[in-house]
Amino acid sequence: MKYHIITYGCQMNEHESEKIAGILESLGFEASKSKEQADFILFNTCCVRENAEHKTFGNVGALKKLKDENSSLMVAVCGCMMQQQSVAQKLAETFPFVDLIFGTHNIHTLADMIGDCILNKQRVVSIQEGDLSIHEDVPVTRHSWPLASVNIMYGCNNFCTYCIVPYVRGREKSRSAKEIVQEIQGLKEYREIMLLGQNVNSYNGGGVDFAGLLETICAQTDVPRIRFMTSHPKDLSDRLIDVIASQPRICRHIHLPVQSGSSNILAAMNRGYTREQYLELVRKIRKRIPDIALTTDIIVGFPGETDADFADTMSLLQEVKYDSAFTFVYSRRNGTKAAEMENEVGKAVQKERIMKLVALQNTITEQKNKCYEGKTVRVLAEGISTRDQGHVCGRTGSGKMVNFAGNKDMIGKFFDVEITEGKKTTLFGRITQEQG
Numbered sequence: 001m002k003y004h005i006i007t008y009g010c011q012m013n014e015h016e017s018e019k020i021a022g023i024l025e026s027l028g029f030e031a032s033k034s035k036e037q038a039d040f041i042l043f044n045t046c047c048v049r050e051n052a053e054h055k056t057f058g059n060v061g062a063l064k065k066l067k068d069e070n071s072s073l074m075v076a077v078c079g080c081m082m083q084q085q086s087v088a089q090k091l092a093e094t095f096p097f098v099d100l101i102f103g104t105h106n107i108h109t110l111a112d113m114i115g116d117c118i119l120n121k122q123r124v125v126s127i128q129e130g131d132l133s134i135h136e137d138v139p140v141t142r143h144s145w146p147l148a149s150v151n152i153m154y155g156c157n158n159f160c161t162y163c164i165v166p167y168v169r170g171r172e173k174s175r176s177a178k179e180i181v182q183e184i185q186g187l188k189e190y191r192e193i194m195l196l197g198q199n200v201n202s203y204n205g206g207g208v209d210f211a212g213l214l215e216t217i218c219a220q221t222d223v224p225r226i227r228f229m230t231s232h233p234k235d236l237s238d239r240l241i242d243v244i245a246s247q248p249r250i251c252r253h254i255h256l257p258v259q260s261g262s263s264n265i266l267a268a269m270n271r272g273y274t275r276e277q278y279l280e281l282v283r284k285i286r287k288r289i290p291d292i293a294l295t296t297d298i299i300v301g302f303p304g305e306t307d308a309d310f311a312d313t314m315s316l317l318q319e320v321k322y323d324s325a326f327t328f329v330y331s332r333r334n335g336t337k338a339a340e341m342e343n344e345v346g347k348a349v350q351k352e353r354i355m356k357l358v359a360l361q362n363t364i365t366e367q368k369n370k371c372y373e374g375k376t377v378r379v380l381a382e383g384i385s386t387r388d389q390g391h392v393c394g395r396t397g398s399g400k401m402v403n404f405a406g407n408k409d410m411i412g413k414f415f416d417v418e419i420t421e422g423k424k425t426t427l428f429g430r431i432t433q434e435q436g
């Protein structure tokens with residue numbers, strides 16, 4: 001029996017698909033690269049923006065043909081989108097051929113759900129609400145070597161007014177530092193660990209804070225590189241800045257979503273900081289860690305966003321000069337506070353603003369990439385370049401993608417690379433030294 005998982009959404013979802021794969025492989029399933037050859041197709045969904053939902057409905061619908069051709073094919077839909085009752089119901093009604101629907105809180109029961117599906121030859125819908133406990137004994141299958149994601153916490157307590165995540169993921173729960181360290185100790189062949197949480201800065205593993213967790217990981221494991229995401233600006237402590245500064249194995253990169261450059265909009269978003277406080281934090285981080293790379297998320301067209309508010313976002317971008325930014329048009333999510341706000345921004349204005357914002361950030365990113373020319377950076381080779389088979393690609397500690405001549409035997413090793421060209425999204429260079 002072969003399985004194929006299609007994952008939408010953030011790295012948290014990607015990692016949960018690795019757990020789903022782990023459970024399926026423990027049941028004897030094998031991974032299949034294509035939908036056509038699979039006996040079990042799963043969609044792990046996202047609902048953070050409306051287009052994520054549209055995509056899922058379109059792609060699940062497109063499976064009907066495969067199912068008609070092969071009646072024993074099993075189809076499951078899971079993830080954040082299914083955690084919204086009305087959407088799960090709509091999906092179940094629209095696509096009667098879907099065999100299994102489950103949410104984000106009960107992945108650990110997947111084996112039983114599949115058993116029920118097969119034994120009773122009927123659809124299983126299993127979505128659990130409320131705050132459930134952490135399940136530590138779920139197997140994980142990773143196909144991401146030399147990189148590995150490790151969850152340090154689940155859920156979110158912040159209730160940014162635009163965001164659906166706290167409703168579909170529940171309240172914040174941290175794994176114990178001991179469990180996290182044990183997991184990382186078991187990932188010896190991996191060269192880089194990404195610690196995941198919706199807001200890692202509020203990690204609390206039985207009295208250990210995030211700075212303490214990083215210190216423990218540095219002391220008790222020997223993974224060469226440690227990354228984390230996401231850092232909420234309101235909870236980034238001085239102690240955390242100190243720990244990053246003093247531990248060279250922690251990557252010089254903080255993803256620090258600002259969302260807006262206007263204090264009015266930040267208040268309406270319930271972000272818990274003003275423009276000035278954010279800029280002060282950026283100054284503090286850069287003073288203590290001068291080579292830090294900063295990236296961000298920005299939303300334009302939030303309800304009530306005026307031209308002046310948007311101008312504040314543009315000027316903040318100019319001031320901070322992020323290494324890169326993920327930019328989004330506000331998407332109304334039912335059930336959130338912002339969905340009740342009346343002064344929505346029209347589509348045309350939203351479009352105009354996102355285009356201006358993207359153009360500005362592209363210019364800044366390009367300028368920053370140009371600055372790398374002539375410099376030598378340490379890169380972890382991650383894979384063969386998709387564009388040129390004779391090249392490998394990998395990232396710097398600051399998160400920049402670098403492309404250089406090489407072959408698959410180099411994957412998983414570190415190299416010093418002299419940058420010859422800094423382009424829009426990628427740096428190009430040549431190896432000066434292998435670091436192993």
Ligand code: SAH
Nearest residue numbers: 162163198230257297298299328329330331
């Ligand atoms: N916990 C993380 C990631 C949340 S989702 C954080 O707080 O940064 C990733 C990004 O999606 C958010 O940072 C935000 O910029 C964007 N986003 C979330 N809800 C959105 C919505 N309703 N419309 C548009 N963008 C949204």
Ligand code: SF4
Nearest residue numbers: 156158159160163165
């Ligand atoms: Fe959503 Fe805000 Fe939580 Fe991030 S911190 S997941 S944006 S509510």
Ligand code: F3S
Nearest residue numbers: 009010046047048080
């Ligand atoms: Fe992630 Fe989307 Fe869920 S961004 S937490 S998969 S709603």
